Amino acid sequence: MLTDERHAVIQNLLHKSGIVKTQDLMNILNCSESTIRRDLDQLEKEGYLKRIHGGAKRIYQLDEELTTQEKSSKNIQEKQIIGKFAASLIEENEVIYLDAGTTTLAMIDFIQVGNITVVTNGIQHASLLSDYHINTILLGGNIKASTKAMIGSTSLRNLESYRFDKAFIGINGIDQEFGCTTPDPEEAAIKKLAIEQSANSYIVADQSKWNKVNFVRVCDIDDVSIITNLGDLDLTSYRENTTILEAK
Amino acid sequence: MLTDERHAVIQNLLHKSGIVKTQDLMNILNCSESTIRRDLDQLEKEGYLKRIHGGAKRIYQLDEELTTQEKSSKNIQEKQIIGKFAASLIEENEVIYLDAGTTTLAMIDFIQVGNITVVTNGIQHASLLSDYHINTILLGGNIKASTKAMIGSTSLRNLESYRFDKAFIGINGIDQEFGCTTPDPEEAAIKKLAIEQSANSYIVADQSKWNKVNFVRVCDIDDVSIITNLGDLDLTSYRENTTILEAK
DNA sequence: TAGATTTGATTGTTTTTGAATGAATTTGGT
DNA sequence: ACCAAATTCATTCAAAAACAATCAAATCTA
Numbered sequence: 160m161l162t163d164e165r166h167a168v169i170q171n172l173l174h175k176s177g178i179v180k181t182q183d184l185m186n187i188l189n190c191s192e193s194t195i196r197r198d199l200d201q202l203e204k205e206g207y208l209k210r211i212h213g214g215a216k217r218i219y220q221l222d223e224e225l226t227t228q229e230k231s232s233k234n235i236q237e238k239q240i241i242g243k244f245a246a247s248l249i250e251e252n253e254v255i256y257l258d259a260g261t262t263t264l265a266m267i268d269f270i271q272v273g274n275i276t277v278v279t280n281g282i283q284h285a286s287l288l289s290d291y292h293i294n295t296i297l298l299g300g301n302i303k304a305s306t307k308a309m310i311g312s313t314s315l316r317n318l319e320s321y322r323f324d325k326a327f328i329g330i331n332g333i334d335q336e337f338g339c340t341t342p343d344p345e346e347a348a349i350k351k352l353a354i355e356q357s358a359n360s361y362i363v364a365d366q367s368k369w370n371k372v373n374f375v376r377v378c379d380i381d382d383v384s385i386i387t388n389l390g391d392l393d394l395t396s397y398r399e400n401t402t403i404l405e406a407k
Numbered sequence: 408m409l410t411d412e413r414h415a416v417i418q419n420l421l422h423k424s425g426i427v428k429t430q431d432l433m434n435i436l437n438c439s440e441s442t443i444r445r446d447l448d449q450l451e452k453e454g455y456l457k458r459i460h461g462g463a464k465r466i467y468q469l470d471e472e473l474t475t476q477e478k479s480s481k482n483i484q485e486k487q488i489i490g491k492f493a494a495s496l497i498e499e500n501e502v503i504y505l506d507a508g509t510t511t512l513a514m515i516d517f518i519q520v521g522n523i524t525v526v527t528n529g530i531q532h533a534s535l536l537s538d539y540h541i542n543t544i545l546l547g548g549n550i551k552a553s554t555k556a557m558i559g560s561t562s563l564r565n566l567e568s569y570r571f572d573k574a575f576i577g578i579n580g581i582d583q584e585f586g587c588t589t590p591d592p593e594e595a596a597i598k599k600l601a602i603e604q605s606a607n608s609y610i611v612a613d614q615s616k617w618n619k620v621n622f623v624r625v626c627d628i629d630d631v632s633i634i635t636n637l638g639d640l641d642l643t644s645y646r647e648n649t650t651i652l653e654a655k
Numbered sequence: 656t657a658g659a660t661t662t663g664a665t666t667g668t669t670t671t672t673g674a675a676t677g678a679a680t681t682t683g684g685t
Numbered sequence: 686a687c688c689a690a691a692t693t694c695a696t697t698c699a700a701a702a703a704c705a706a707t708c709a710a711a712t713c714t715a
Contacts, residue, residue, distance in 0.1 A: 162671080190672080191672070191673045192673085192674095193672070193674075194673075197671090212680065212681070
């Protein structure tokens with residue numbers, strides 16, 4: 160990895176998130192602390208960033224940032240915990256399917272391994288993945304305005320031509336009897352096909368999704384593993400029929 | 408492998424990725440380090456690149472590599488004027504192709520007619536179009552991180568299956584002799600195909616694009632109509648070979 | 656074939672990198 | 686508010702990688 164390459168990546172990350180940590184950069188760029196430190200030094204001298212304890216921050220301010228309130232809201236924290244755990248399952252050289260949805264979106268910030276290919280039907284997901292220079296393929300087709308997910312027959316046809324090592328799927332309801340369900344039939348069709356095309360499939364779902372039934376069935380609970388945060392739920396009855404991975 | 412051949416390959420790679428490594432070039436071109444070094448030396452002297460430790464980088468900054476902020480604030484009024492005029496050409500029931508790019512993005516706010524279908528390779532475009540509840544199809548495939556445009560063979564295959572009434576294409580350079588040119592070969596391929604698939608094609612270009620030549624040719628100026636704001640340019644010599652529509 | 660040009664290997668030098676050290680800063684508990 | 690532990694920081698140094706310069710062998714050209 161060349162100096163200028165590293166600098167470009169650092170500036171990109173900085174532009175996107177406003178702050179970068181030395182430790183994260185070490186992982187992302189696969190080099191030593193000293194090198195990162197020297198990079199940050201140099202970029203600071205050139206006026207591209209401001210060094211702070213533990214990393215560096217953007218020198219200018221964007222006004223679209225989330226407030227700390229929004230960031231620390233319980234819901235988002237749960238998604239981050241689940242996202243981090245789910246991302247840790249991804250291994251080098253794998254081909255991943257990433258379903259549209261906020262929990263899967265949270266995964267992206269925690270993807271550490273290099274040389275993976277991610278196929279997704281989420282527009283924001285694809286955009287963010289490409290910011291991280293992760294090899295990204297977005298399904299084509301129609302857009303669902305409310306969720307910015309690609310849906311419809313074209314997307315299905317696109318999806319058909321891929322095979323995945325792991326698929327991470329968002330869901331609206333999980334129920335012992337009715338399995339995993341979601342409100343939109345077209346989104347359900349995509350999820351269903353993605354699970355079929357993948358060697359291993361994981362449902363990511365915070366605790367609010369348990370014991371809920373929605374309109375369209377995506378899969379049975381024994382077709383997949385479920386990544387969740389337990390909270391104060393008792394899921395022993397589910398454990399007989401499916402694998403539950405607890406994120407914490 | 409001839410010297411000029413190697414130079415061409417090096418410049419190609421450089422245009423594509425912005426940076427090349429000596430070691431990679433050795434493998435790709437199958438020659439010694441010394442030879443690569445000499446090539447880079449020479450190309451630097453001729454002003455085609457800048458040598459850096461470990462390889463070389465592009466000497467100029469691509470327009471597309473400016474941050475979204477910088478881009479959208481650049482020539483914003485011109486883009487709005489051109490966008491408004493271009494959007495007024497769209498008629499009820501038409502199928503439109505909208506190329507990725509900031510000028511075409513500006514068009515979307517001015518689309519008035521209903522019941523149209525828009526196919527696009529721009530992620531932001533698709534997102535914004537769907538916000539307006541315009542029937543939108545996004546091409547699938549790989550993403551170019553800097554411009555958030557869909558590119559590559561999958562996108563081309565997706566694109567092949569559509570026919571358009573009108574295509575609106577962004578471009579980086581327009582020149583009497585070399586026609587319409589753009590820096591990225593993969594983006595050029597998409598533009599080229601879109602023009603082929605469309606009954607009528609319009610280039611949208613503010614005045615900064617005139618009399619510029621970029622890397623890859625997209626089309627001749629007599630293949631398309633050009634929508635621009637004249638400013639203080641004299642384009643009489645162009646008018647013999649192409650249709651120029653003035654936005655004001 | 657002779658001369659010119661290009662290439663690849665070798666040399667010693669410079670730059671970059673990663674690890675180690677102790678100093679400075681932040682964090683968490685009292 | 687204070688102290689102790691844990692991080693992070695700046696500096697130094699040796700190893701590794703990339704560099705420029707040189708020269709003989711290979712290739713091209715007239």
